Amino acid sequence: MASIQLNNIVKRFGSFVGVENMSLDIADEEFLVLLGPSGCGKTTTMRMIAGLEHPTGGQIVIGGEVVNEIDARDRDVAMVFQGYALYPNMSIYDNIRFPLRMRKVPADQHDRLIRRAAEMVELGAFLDRKPGALSGGQRQRAALARAVVREPQVFLMDEPLSNLDAKLRASMRVQIKHMQRQLKVTTVYVTHDQIEAMTLADRIVIMNRGIIQQVGTPDEIYSDPANTFVAGFIGSPPMNLLAGEARDGIFRSEGIEVPCPRTVTGSVTLGIRPEDCTVGGGHLQGMVYGVEPTGDITYLTVQTGKRAVEIKAARDFRAPIDTPISIGFDLSRLYFFSENGERIRRPA
Amino acid sequence: MRMSLRACMWAPARLCRSKPMASSAHSIKAVAPATARPSTGTLRRRSPRMRSAFPYLLVAPAVLYLLAITLYPGIFAIYQSLFVVRFVKWTWAGLDNYERILQDAEFWAALWNTIIVGGLSLGLQTVIALALAYFAYRDPLIRGWRIIYLMPMLFMPSAVAFMWKLAFNDGRVISDLLMTIGLTHGNVDWLASVWLARLTLIVADVWQWTPFLFIIFVAALQGQDQEIEEAARLDGASWPAIFWNISLPMMRPVIVVAVTLRGIDITTMFTNVYIMTQGSPGGATETMSFFIYRQGFRMFNFGYASAASVLMLAMTILIAQTLVKRAFRSGRS
Numbered sequence A: 001m002a003s004i005q006l007n008n009i010v011k012r013f014g015s016f017v018g019v020e021n022m023s024l025d026i027a028d029e030e031f032l033v034l035l036g037p038s039g040c041g042k043t044t045t046m047r048m049i050a051g052l053e054h055p056t057g058g059q060i061v062i063g064g065e066v067v068n069e070i071d072a073r074d075r076d077v078a079m080v081f082q083g084y085a086l087y088p089n090m091s092i093y094d095n096i097r098f099p100l101r102m103r104k105v106p107a108d109q110h111d112r113l114i115r116r117a118a119e120m121v122e123l124g125a126f127l128d129r130k131p132g133a134l135s136g137g138q139r140q141r142a143a144l145a146r147a148v149v150r151e152p153q154v155f156l157m158d159e160p161l162s163n164l165d166a167k168l169r170a171s172m173r174v175q176i177k178h179m180q181r182q183l184k185v186t187t188v189y190v191t192h193d194q195i196e197a198m199t200l201a202d203r204i205v206i207m208n209r210g211i212i213q214q215v216g217t218p219d220e221i222y223s224d225p226a227n228t229f230v231a232g233f234i235g236s237p238p239m240n241l242l243a244g245e246a247r248d249g250i251f252r253s254e255g256i257e258v259p260c261p262r263t264v265t266g267s268v269t270l271g272i273r274p275e276d277c278t279v280g281g282g283h284l285q286g287m288v289y290g291v292e293p294t295g296d297i298t299y300l301t302v303q304t305g306k307r308a309v310e311i312k313a314a315r316d317f318r319a320p321i322d323t324p325i326s327i328g329f330d331l332s333r334l335y336f337f338s339e340n341g342e343r344i345r346r347p348a
Numbered sequence B: 001m002r003m004s005l006r007a008c009m010w011a012p013a014r015l016c017r018s019k020p021m022a023s024s025a026h027s028i029k030a031v032a033p034a035t036a037r038p039s040t041g042t043l044r045r046r047s048p049r050m051r052s053a054f055p056y057l058l059v060a061p062a063v064l065y066l067l068a069i070t071l072y073p074g075i076f077a078i079y080q081s082l083f084v085v086r087f088v089k090w091t092w093a094g095l096d097n098y099e100r101i102l103q104d105a106e107f108w109a110a111l112w113n114t115i116i117v118g119g120l121s122l123g124l125q126t127v128i129a130l131a132l133a134y135f136a137y138r139d140p141l142i143r144g145w146r147i148i149y150l151m152p153m154l155f156m157p158s159a160v161a162f163m164w165k166l167a168f169n170d171g172r173v174i175s176d177l178l179m180t181i182g183l184t185h186g187n188v189d190w191l192a193s194v195w196l197a198r199l200t201l202i203v204a205d206v207w208q209w210t211p212f213l214f215i216i217f218v219a220a221l222q223g224q225d226q227e228i229e230e231a232a233r234l235d236g237a238s239w240p241a242i243f244w245n246i247s248l249p250m251m252r253p254v255i256v257v258a259v260t261l262r263g264i265d266i267t268t269m270f271t272n273v274y275i276m277t278q279g280s281p282g283g284a285t286e287t288m289s290f291f292i293y294r295q296g297f298r299m300f301n302f303g304y305a306s307a308a309s310v311l312m313l314a315m316t317i318l319i320a321q322t323l324v325k326r327a328f329r330s331g332r333s
């Protein structure tokens, strides 16, 4: 069990910057989730922590020890690879056993540990198959079992649930969290799935183009986004971002007029989450573009000028398209962002 | 065709809910089915039978050529092996040739020599090539300059044989070297001892053909998924452990195919024997090919030589077939 510090980590591939000046403190026993669009440097960050990639600059500290020059093999880190990386010549049983053999775990414990790990990922029936004879989801679970079979200092998991069906994913999610709490192993977890990030994380790191956008608890990330990137990335559908002009305590844009703090002036972007909008109310005038009932909620898309605004409406809301509609905003839940995308915070 | 493909690729992205809808309205039009018309080539107008025969006609010349240079001589050898041939006079002999061969001590000696020299040589070059490949495959220099290691293979076999003949026998280069470092006193006569003579053949073959295996093994190692190696590294495996537990088993089919090819080649080893030892001392380095050559072209027992060739071919096919089959069966499951 160990804490991890990244101090000003830089990774360049030739002239391409993969990770830019990244500093991060991961507490002992913490569950940290890396979230960001494809190609933003999540895997690269993980590989540097694992020791598979050498940082161009900066320092990596695991358990109080600078590990930059320590070989991957000696860092005592277990990783679930995005591409599984199972050993094709071995049965699943032998795959899971390999780290035990290599780490010289006494042989009489192997069977018990392997079966426990296999049980956890519901893979017991496939132990004597080779990876080639498994489905993508089964391979992914085998990779997960191989990582958790021993108790390393750090778990690194690169999208370990991406190929599972929704039901299995939900149950594995709970199991991973339970296991992490039980083993108290510091975990860095990469995902594209916001639900996964929100439910698993102690803290979430949002990255874009190799740069950390925000670090915070799931609540902070959701209700207190630091900039338009985070606001537009989190939530499904994400926050509506509407550019306009603010003057004398009023924010105006095509079809929109809402009060705003007097400190907000000039060209700004208004952010409002779909669930903080209500049908009727008069802050926004537009036309119904689409209505999508999903059962427990209805998604309403309203067009004003050239923009679309997403609204979560009541489950029984229905309206024909191209009819005028008026939308109200919850004024206590408005976010304003300056022209460069940074959040304009209310003076405390 | 191109148009419809583009429309399909773009439409879902444009229709996505969070995009501005001005553009999504007209992109819907673009999805309208653009029927792809199959091109009407000249082939279509021909009769159905002509069409199905066409591919065969295309490959026919190559097939005929191959049959003429491989199958015809093979059948001819089998046919000839049933006769006692004295120049133009063929006398029917049935299976007499085979019967005599199986009782011919020289044949068995040649078979034994082939197995000993070929087996040692093959084993040695496989191990050396594997070791070199293991140490070298991560090296960028090896990646870029593989072709250099192929050089010994590119030389004419007889030239290589003459070179080794010079080095061992006529020029005494190797004897001199051994004397200089104090391993021997006086000149070594490589053709005086059974095992020294065999050694010269082995050294020559290993020198010329290890690169062939090396190149194949390096390519196989470089083709392996790097993530697997990294995973093993994180699991705590040392480089030798990774090679032994993972890389080597994964290379198995490649190794078997390469070694089989090499083995087939080695069973027909002739040039080096002909130039370097002529089978001496006392037939200890006479390989199957040399035995066949001697029977056919020195003693003019063509029927007898043909029978020996047929036997050798049968054995080679049998061994190669079993090896390759087994390698691929266990590689799959």
Ligand SMILES: Nc1ncnc2c1ncn2[C@@H]1O[C@H](COP(=O)(O)OP(=O)(O)OP(=O)(O)O)[C@@H](O)[C@H]1O
Pocket (backbone or CB within 6 Å): A013, A016, A017, A018, A036, A037, A038, A039, A040, A041, A042, A043, A044, A045, A082
């Ligand atoms: N070895 C490499 N050489 C050059 N560029 C690389 C290399 N590895 C990664 N990159 C680049 O670095 C960037 C970050 O890659 P990374 O694999 O970390 O993305 P990611 O956040 O894991 O994305 P995804 O969610 O798709 O897995 C990408 O733009 C990628 O093209």
Ligand SMILES: [Mg+2]
Pocket (backbone or CB within 6 Å): A042, A043, A044, A082, A158
């Ligand atoms: Mg990735």
